[in-house]
Amino acid sequence: MSNAKQTKRVTPGSRETLLHMLETLPDAVFVVDDTEAIIYANASARTLSGTTREEACGTSLWCGALHLVSPSLYQAVHKAKETREPTEVTYVSPATNRWLHVSLSPTDEGLALFFHEQLEPLPLQHALSQNEHLYRDLLDSVGDGVMIVTPEGLVLDINQLSLADAHLQWEVVVGTPLTDLPAWSSDSVVQEHLRTAIARAARGETVRFEAKIHPRTDLSLDILMTITALRDASQQVEYLICAGRDITERKHAEDELRVLIDAIPQLVWMARPDGSREYSNRRWCDYTDMTSEQYQGDGWLQAIHPDDQQHVLEVWQRAVQTDGPYETELRLRQGTTGAYRWFLVRAMQHKDDQGTTLKWFGTCTDIDDQKQAEQRLKASEENWRVLAETVPQLVWTARPDGGLDYVNQRCRDLAQTDAEHLQGDGWSQFVHPEDLERVLALWRHAFATGESFESEHRLKDCRTGAYRWFLVRAMPMRDETGQTVKWFGTGTDIEDRKRIEEALRQSQERASTLMDSNIIGIFATEGEQIVDANDTLLRMTGYTREDLRAGRINWMSMTAPEYLARTRQAQQELATQQYLTPYEKEYVCKDGSRLPVLVGRVALQHHSSQAIAFVLDNSARKELEQRKDAFISTASHELKTPLTAMKLQAILLHRQLAKQGLQASAPTLSSMETQIIKVTRLVEELLDVSKIQADRLEYLQETVGLDALLHEVVDTMQPIHATHTIVVRGAAPCSLVGDKDRLGQVFINLISNAIKYSPGAETVEIDLSASEETVAVRVHDHGLGIPRAQCDKIFERFYRATDPNQKAIPGLGMGLYIVAEIVRHHGGTLTVESEVGKGSTFTVTLPCKRGARADGAHATRVI
Structure with missing residues (x-):
């Protein structure tokens, strides 16, 4: 025998009986399909909803039974559809203000809803009644227009403020798509905006936006619309709460503010609480060449330099999220030229009394010239630093109070320490003790008067322990008020110069000693003219200092005629090798007498036409040589006669000895003859020298x-x-x-x-x-x-x-x-x-x- 449950078949007869029974029930009965459209309504249901059978069937429950619609019923319907189990709900009808108890039973085609009207609520229902009344009172006492809609956008409930603005009855609005109400449908753009917002809210987002609506033809309102999703226990969105706040007065004030903002020379903009841009003044639009549609939302980012966009967006989002101030520097593109300029961007929130952010107000200030100046200053400072580190001098800077705040690497190398140990007056320990008091006095004077500082003193080279001379200079840098803001200083190593100066001083002393000599004549020449001479030369030649100043002394004119060729040869030698080997000549003195001299000359290195000549009186030596030559000539002649006689006698003696056969004495005689020949040759050479000197050879x-x-x-x-x-x-x-x-x-x-x-x-x-x-x-x-x-x-x-x-x-x-x-x-x-x-x-x-x-x-x- 089969255990299968028997299914009763519904026949046409039984169907008629069932319908008759339902028609006679005192409770209102509605049967809806899965789309919540009414497929049956009994007589009580039609009476309760105020519709005929034809009007009710095929109509959405939410539109065909307006007197029954409430959020509580909407929640119960969705719960029964989702669980497919019977459920019950008790609530106050917003239309009749009566208590209704509804039993919901799933059917093959949808749901069966049994409405039972109660005059007196049960104790439990009494508590519910209080909640329902509290809900209605709260809904009507809210200062904003509030609507409860399905995720699809059908109105489930609406408060009196919204109805009053639109001059509509509750029964007309409930069950109607919110986007089809006159306030929203009069503007297709606004209607589409609302439709998009409802779709976003149905996905669980909280959506805020501003819109201009027309509840009736004679009324235009600016509202701030907030749509919030209400979720069930399973986190599914059950319905949406739409709150519209009248911001018409605020918008008027904003419009007036925008007129004022358009007159401001800065770029000004406003953003919504979520950070999306909603307004920019005329100067912003003119500069960026962007329309209001282009800069809306995040479109304004397109005007930012690509290299700045990521940073700017991060800073902006952080300010929005933390509700803190916003400030950054960025480059904005000029729309007509494509060039970028630097701007300082600042923004602050505008909040209501409760501390809720209503708007962001921001400004963009052109700082390109300042930025370029900063970059030039930075580049200049960098170049200065590079220059300071590459020049061979010590380079340093000091604060207005005189304390060092920067030294270059050469300073650190010299002191063999870091900049920290040279701070303040730490540098003074490297000044030579004998120079320190003088240097400090000069520095204090410069610091007190603002005058330049300059000093030559010795600094210790800690690498060797030796002191070296430096020329130290410092100049004050002043601001526009004349106040010293920094000192810039350098130290140049002048050790070699000091040594040269000392050597030059000693050389000048020696030169002065030489010039004052009463033995050597010295003169300076420019070409052939003698332009300066010491007293010794003037005394030697008989000229006076007046002759010298008058330019009456010419060394070429003073040269004796027979020495002109040798003098010109010496002049060529001087031009070739910048000096000439001393040579002998004679000068014609002022009185016509002749002065034998030994002359040497050196050309000045950088002035080839100028030279220094040294003249030594050669008279005594010449006289001595003449006496010597005369003595040699006389002695040679005197010696030649006896030598000739000795030579002849030796020859005769050699012959006589040969005749007498005395050969033993021959070697001695030959040696004597050889010595006589040598002496004769020596005397002849002396005679030749004398003749050469006398030019008589x-x-x-x-x-x-x-x-x-x-x-x-x-x-x-x-x-x-x-x-x-x-x-x-x-x-x-x-x-x-x-x-x-x-x-x-x-x-x-x-x-x-x-x-x-x-x-x-x-x-x-x-x-x-x-x-x-x-x-x-x-x-x-x-x-x-x-x-x-x-x-x-x-x-x-x-x-x-x-x-x-x-x-x-x-x-x-x-x-x-x-x-x-x-x-x-x-x-x-x-x-x-x-x-x-x-x-x-x-x-x-x-x-x-x-x-x-x-x-x-x-x-x-x-x-």
């Missing part, structure tokens, strides 16, 4: 074959100097015009010197070479050599090298002097190349005459 003019002359000299000297081999290389197939004996004297002297000054060598080389115009003879030895510094002096009269190795070598220093004079007379040159320890090479270069006969017979004596 005699020369013959004859054709000379140089090859033959040179071989003749070598053949004569080789037997006498057996210790060295004289090697002749090359040939000179040409002849020249000159004195054969004097030229022979040149080569004899050079070969003799080569042998004499190379005692440890074995050879002396002679190289001959010729060109079209000249013939050159080089005499090379492997001997002691000559120091480079002495090579130019060995051709001077009586000069001998000072090398200790040469002191044992006899000689008076006349040979090379004579050789040089003979070569010069023949139009040739004599040079020497030498290296100490490796020998010397003397080169004689003479002009030759090609094609001339080597054995010319014509000879002419030249005196």
Whole structure:
């Protein structure tokens, strides 16, 4: 047997019976489908709702039974639909002010609602009655318009204030979509705004917005609308509470304020409590070239520099969330040019008496010029810092009270400490004790008077422990009122300058001593003119200081005519090497007398036309030399006669002894003859020197074959100097015009010197070479050599090298002097190349005459 529950089938007959029963019930019965549309209403229900059967069926319960609608009923309907279980609710009908008890039973098609009217509430219902009356009283006593609507937007209840503004009855409004009421439907934009707000609130958001509505044709209101969602125990949104506050007066005040704001030179804006922008003044719109639609909400961010947007938004959101003030700096784009300028943006909340934020008021102040100035100042300060750290000076700054507040790295390196230890007067410990009191006094004076500070004093270099001289300067920087706001200072190392100054002082003392000398004449020249001179020079030349001031002293005009060529040569030497080797000349004094002098000159480094000359009176030496030359000439002549007699007697004695067969005395006699020859040669050289000095040395003019002359000299000297081999290389197939004996004297002297000054060598080389115009003879030895510094002096009269190795070598220093004079007379040159320890090479270069006969017979004596 089956245990399945039997389902009773509803037949047409039973349906009719059921309907008849329902029609006779005293309670009102409504049957609604899942969409809450009425599909059946019995007679009591139609009477209660005041509708016919045709009017009721197909109509929403909330529109077809307005007298029954309340939030309590709405909650019960949704609960029964959700749980599919019977439920009950008791409430006061807002339309009839009567108590209704409703039983709700789920059906296959929806719900069956049984309404029972109660005249006297039960004890429990009495408590509910008090709550219901409290609810109604509260709803009507609220100063704002309040509506309770479904999540779909149908009005479930409305207070009297809202009805009074619109001149509507409660029955007309309840069950109607809020967006279809005249107050909202008269403006499609406002209607759409409300529809969007209801949709957002149905998702659980609390939505606030302002709108201008028209409850009736003769009334326009500005309201602040707040829509709040009410949730059930399962956190599902049951219905929405819409509160509209009349802000018409405030909006009028705001409009007046906007007129005032548009006249303000700043960019001004207003934002809603949630932070979204709702208004910007005309200057803001003109600057950004944005319309009211573009800047609404967060649209204003598009005018902010991309690099600033994130920071600005974070600061703005933090101010909105914390309800605190807002301030930031940002760059705003100028709409017409696209350029950005810096603005300081500030905003404050406008709150009501309860402390609720109603508006944000903000301003944008153009600070671009200030910002650019700050950036330039920052760049300038940075450049100053970089400069301060790179310049070679000590750099520091001080506060108005004089205490240091910055020192560069060079200061820290010098003091070997950080900036902190140099703060205040910490720097004074590095000043030399002997300078400290003076420096402090100067600094206190500068600080007290505001004058610049300057001092030369010594600072301790802690790296070495030594003191160095520094030039320290400081300048005050003042504001527009003239007050000192900072001191800027530098310290320049002048240690080297101080040393130079001291050396210069000593040099000036020595120069003064030299200028005051009564031995050396000194004068300064500008070109050929003497522009200054010491008293010694004036005394030597007979000129006066008046002659000097009048420009009547010219050193070229003072030069004796025979010394002009040498003077011009000296002048060229001065121009080339900035100094000239002292040379001898004669000045013509003011009285016409002549003054032998030794002159040296140095050109000034930066003024090539200016020079300093030093003049030494050479009269005494010249007179001594003249006496010496006269003595040598006289002595030579006096010695020559007895020497000639001795030489002849020696020859005669040698012959007599040979005839007598007395050969034992021959070596002694030969040695005596050799010494007589040496003395004779020495006397002849002395005579030659005397003649050269007197310019009376005699020369013959004859054709000379140089090859033959040179071989003749070598053949004569080789037997006498057996210790060295004289090697002749090359040939000179040409002849020249000159004195054969004097030229022979040149080569004899050079070969003799080569042998004499190379005692440890074995050879002396002679190289001959010729060109079209000249013939050159080089005499090379492997001997002691000559120091480079002495090579130019060995051709001077009586000069001998000072090398200790040469002191044992006899000689008076006349040979090379004579050789040089003979070569010069023949139009040739004599040079020497030498290296100490490796020998010397003397080169004689003479002009030759090609094609001339080597054995010319014509000879002419030249005196």
